Amino acid sequence: MLAKAVHFFLVSLLLQWNGASAGKFEAYPSAHLLTGSATMNFGSSGLSIEVDADALSKQIDELAAFSDTPAPSVSRVIYTKNDIAARKYIKDAMRSAGLKVREDAIGNIFGRWEGTELTGAIGTGSHVDAIPHAGKYDGVVGVLGAIEAIRALRKSGFTPRKSLEVIMFTSEEPTRFGFGCLGSRAMAASKNIYDILERAVDKDNISFSEAAKSAGYLKEGQQLKDVAVANAAYSGFVELHIEQGPTLENEGVEIGIVTAIAAPASLQVDFKGDGGHAGAVLMPFRNDAGLAAAELSLAVETHVLASGSMDTVGTTGVLELHPGAVNSIPRESHLEIDVRDIDGNRRDIVVEKIHHSAKEISKRRNVILGNFKVVNQDPPARSGAAIVLAATLASQELGFSHKLMISRAYHDSLFMSRITPTGMIFIPCYKGYSHRPDEYASKEDISRGVQVLALTLAKLSGTS
């Protein structure tokens, strides 16, 4: 009976992926599609998962204290003092959960629980870096929550067949070097990532390598490409995360299971004009780089709305003027633009329209389009069948309401999906707020998420 229900369910899932599969995305060896389910216990695990929600929320608060800005805001930029302190905190937490800790050349941190079987491990994890003035749950729930899930599994008497590995990824946020998921991109040997990291500099012109070395990584003899992992290293990956959107809260659903991750693109645009004195240069003789930037940011909004799909979003998150003085006509402007869609082609059309607008504005306003750079333009990813199935079975077994959904934010899972079947577990967050100090997820929701994660890991690992 149950087996039949599950079979029907699996079929319906696969149909939905086809639904979500408009546009191009990375394929992974289809063999993977089964790796997970091969050993999966489709029935009840019989495990009783006890999560210590108080201890976990205490840890979340303690980690939030490592911040460049005062509470409740959290600002933690990679390779800074507070990032290094947070990393130590995570490694200590992994060890006290009985995990064997190692770090790679750029500071991805791995905490491993060896299984009895010598196949690829089941990975789980997220990031703990935070953009300026952000909150304390984004990423953190998926790292500290994973460690708590391991703790709960031990307590339940579970022993893993496939090894379980908690991963803290380096720099999921693009804050310092202009593009995100550095750690997972590097693990997946994403296109040109090592060259890009070689060339990357922050706004103070500190190179990525300098910064990494200053934090104790890229040691003598280590190379960026050492970070790449073999496809065989993992047989699955699952990431617990706050939704960062309002759907689950609005619909009163406890658990979201992600079937696809939207495709992000990010752009950097520079305009150059002649500047001049704000009082002395008459309007007809101006070519104001700031007004060109203002027009482009509004054009981004226009083109995104014209896509006709709710799934298309675009944001000008950075707009900087130079010299940036009240009595000086802006001579240079710099924009950083983020465009996403679950449909990679539709997203690329918007990017093309933005490029066209930039050229038109520069011509009409007689400013130079100094730079129009597509920093990244990643394909969307769809989740691994086995992972979605395991998470769904886990939610069912635990009696939590759940739904299949799309992730519009991107995550390290987007890149992990290139080396192994990957899925995500979402929990509700207050009003969908994220990347702001009042980002919030309740202790109960976090606890439910950790229970589902633990049981999903158990199902994917298989019990000995």
Next chain:
Amino acid sequence: MLAKAVHFFLVSLLLQWNGASAGKFEAYPSAHLLTGSATMNFGSSGLSIEVDADALSKQIDELAAFSDTPAPSVSRVIYTKNDIAARKYIKDAMRSAGLKVREDAIGNIFGRWEGTELTGAIGTGSHVDAIPHAGKYDGVVGVLGAIEAIRALRKSGFTPRKSLEVIMFTSEEPTRFGFGCLGSRAMAASKNIYDILERAVDKDNISFSEAAKSAGYLKEGQQLKDVAVANAAYSGFVELHIEQGPTLENEGVEIGIVTAIAAPASLQVDFKGDGGHAGAVLMPFRNDAGLAAAELSLAVETHVLASGSMDTVGTTGVLELHPGAVNSIPRESHLEIDVRDIDGNRRDIVVEKIHHSAKEISKRRNVILGNFKVVNQDPPARSGAAIVLAATLASQELGFSHKLMISRAYHDSLFMSRITPTGMIFIPCYKGYSHRPDEYASKEDISRGVQVLALTLAKLSGTS
């Protein structure tokens, strides 16, 4: 014959002031209008003014080295290390020109050559602070040039009847505290200036007083209002400056003599929205503070162009987004807007339209208009007849082509005109560029300006 020509000339000047006098402006005791001319030598001074152009341009280069940014750019913000070093340089230069140096409570620097008559002095001078990434001539030509003018007068055997005083004003640029001409405003006891300075803080929340004290000013027992000067202290003021506009260069005229200074207003505007994750929050649920700012900056341009006068200018020189991350919807935006006109009323209508747009945008985009502050809204000023006349006679006597013109940039002269008849002498600058690293005035043009200044000072001081 000459007297008759001069009389006709004076009348024509007065007619032109009436032309320039649309809009309200500060009146000064009309007695002043004659003070200067009472003792003025209308005929040839018989002085031979020899300016050492090489020494002067060497000094300009030396002063430019005190900068927070590399050459050719100059960045010198008040009360910083480089500003303090520049002040020492100016005081030394004044002393070596035989001037008696004193400083007031906020760091206006005075170098005095005592005259034989105990009436108010003839002042001259400008500023040496520079906005970020500016050039080396704005202001500096009027300070080092004035010291060179004094040197040349001594060499010519001139002895002043009225005392001559070179002034270096504190913070003509608004860079650090958001509004300009702090030194001259304080000397003229401009409306609320002392309260404003009491409350002023920079972007790091350092108060004006703290900053002044750190630079060795506002000493124990000194007060801001000590800076005010009596009307009787000066019987005239003249400022030498680069035009900061292209008129003189385009028309091939060597000297510009300013009859009126445009009226500046500056605004600070803040918008607040909900922010959120650039991927997760769908377009219909956004209230993007950055797009509100972009719209307002374009509205400034629209309203200025609608004034129908070439003399109306408006600039959004500062537009800042918070948190300012590529994957974060701007939650807060801050604009600083500059609007000027030689007609104060027309300028105020534009400011009103900008306020209306800010309210309309905040309503339509559902963002909070957190702040709409008119930081300053100064009336225009017209020059003193005696000063314009003396500068015109000086240019004539030296055989330099000259024209009467309006200053669209504002200067410390705008505030000095509130305590004494004031005028300005402009020299051409390359393409009218200013507030940028390639701001340039030729050695020859600077030399001509200094000669006219010297002879103008001689005529206003009267010889013993």
